[in-house]
Amino acid sequence: MRIGLVGKPNVGKSTFFSAATLAKVDIANYPFCTIDPNVGVAFIAARKPCPCKDLRKKLESEGRLEPVSEDDERKGSICQPRTGSCIGYRRLVPCFLVDVAGLVPGASEGRGRGNAFLADLANCDALIQVVDASASTDIEGNPIEPAKNSDTAHSSIQQEISFLGDELDAWIYGILNDGWSRGVRRVQAEGEKGMTSFLHERFTGLGSSVQTINQAFERFKLVNQDASPPWDWSDKTLKKLSIEIRKSLFPIHIAANKADIAPKDLVFNFDINGRIVPCMADMELALRRAESSGLISYISGEQGFQIVNPGQLSDAQIEALEHMQERLSVNKNTGVSTILDIVLFEELDHIVVYPVQDENQWIDGEDRILPDAFVVPDKIQAKNLAYKVHSDLGDGFIRGTDGRSRRTVGADHELSDGDVLKIHAKN
Numbered sequence: 148m149r150i151g152l153v154g155k156p157n158v159g160k161s162t163f164f165s166a167a168t169l170a171k172v173d174i175a176n177y178p179f180c181t182i183d184p185n186v187g188v189a190f191i192a193a194r195k196p197c198p199c200k201d202l203r204k205k206l207e208s209e210g211r212l213e214p215v216s217e218d219d220e221r222k223g224s225i226c227q228p229r230t231g232s233c234i235g236y237r238r239l240v241p242c243f244l245v246d247v248a249g250l251v252p253g254a255s256e257g258r259g260r261g262n263a264f265l266a267d268l269a270n271c272d273a274l275i276q277v278v279d280a281s282a283s284t285d286i287e288g289n290p291i292e293p294a295k296n297s298d299t300a301h302s303s304i305q306q307e308i309s310f311l312g313d314e315l316d317a318w319i320y321g322i323l324n325d326g327w328s329r330g331v332r333r334v335q336a337e338g339e340k341g342m343t344s345f346l347h348e349r350f351t352g353l354g355s356s357v358q359t360i361n362q363a364f365e366r367f368k369l370v371n372q373d374a375s376p377p378w379d380w381s382d383k384t385l386k387k388l389s390i391e392i393r394k395s396l397f398p399i400h401i402a403a404n405k406a407d408i409a410p411k412d413l414v415f416n417f418d419i420n421g422r423i424v425p426c427m428a429d430m431e432l433a434l435r436r437a438e439s440s441g442l443i444s445y446i447s448g449e450q451g452f453q454i455v456n457p458g459q460l461s462d463a464q465i466e467a468l469e470h471m472q473e474r475l476s477v478n479k480n481t482g483v484s485t486i487l488d489i490v491l492f493e494e495l496d497h498i499v500v501y502p503v504q505d506e507n508q509w510i511d512g513e514d515r516i517l518p519d520a521f522v523v524p525d526k527i528q529a530k531n532l533a534y535k536v537h538s539d540l541g542d543g544f545i546r547g548t549d550g551r552s553r554r555t556v557g558a559d560h561e562l563s564d565g566d567v568l569k570i571h572a573k574n
Contacts, residue, residue: 200224
């Protein structure tokens, strides 16, 4: 999975990216600090406990494993992840983040990085727009005085949200208009089916599916007031169609960054076709770096943290940590992990499943317990999962075995969150 981080310059995209991935990237207070997209891996907690919890329970009941000791650093987890980690049965799974260079108004006409920015988004499965909830940057990304009241902040945020949608709409319109004469011929020959087939083919490079195009076209028919045939549609009508296609291809979720310095009475109710979460990327980055240095015990997404050894910290460090603890208590969490979780598991409707080579011990060929956790679409079929593990497994698929029930399942068996599956294949 690839989630794109987008938005105008200097709103904290690179800070959000670094906080989520702990990757070292340029973070600076000027537009276009990021030129080429940064790509990194964020590790997100699976929503269900790792299956190693059930495996431990089974092994303990059989007398093959001692109960968890108080000094167990992994708090009971016995799996051996090849990527991510698992502590206390909290399994972290990978998701690619793409930090794209700052967008400015007029990108679809060549301003800033122009269409190079838009092309960077083509391979992303979802977009998170990082906006400045404090309204401390203008529409070009230049620093200004933060908003002193919620009305000003609300207006500034809505302007940010709208201009990104407008740029994407203009980009989609350019692609649609460029091939419209061919689309018209398809419609004349095949009717509405020809229209949707043309749109699907036209936007395949942007990740379109038959379903997303059909949804977009059905919404378009509800708002279209032009009764003329498609070959006589005006630019205004084509732009309406472009907007509906963009909403299907690029639902935009909002990370309202700098929420800790935004006006306190700001209400996050904006005109968007995605989700919005208040975020504090600066604080998340500081906390994760402090945790990596062993200064605090912190789990991303939680409301607080513990100072490991107060005696080793200076008064200034203690004061800074106490301030962050206060802000966390007020805002519940930094929002960074929250929005990634929402986008991946709710908006993209993905789950975590665990393919193994031995359905009894839940190990791979090297005796590692539950080494792989795959993030896949909900209700993925067993054979399709086999292809994601390895093309040879998909080509030679015979059957699957449910790791919990030991029940044999066929190629079209739909998997659920947390499932463990043994794949049987030829060769």
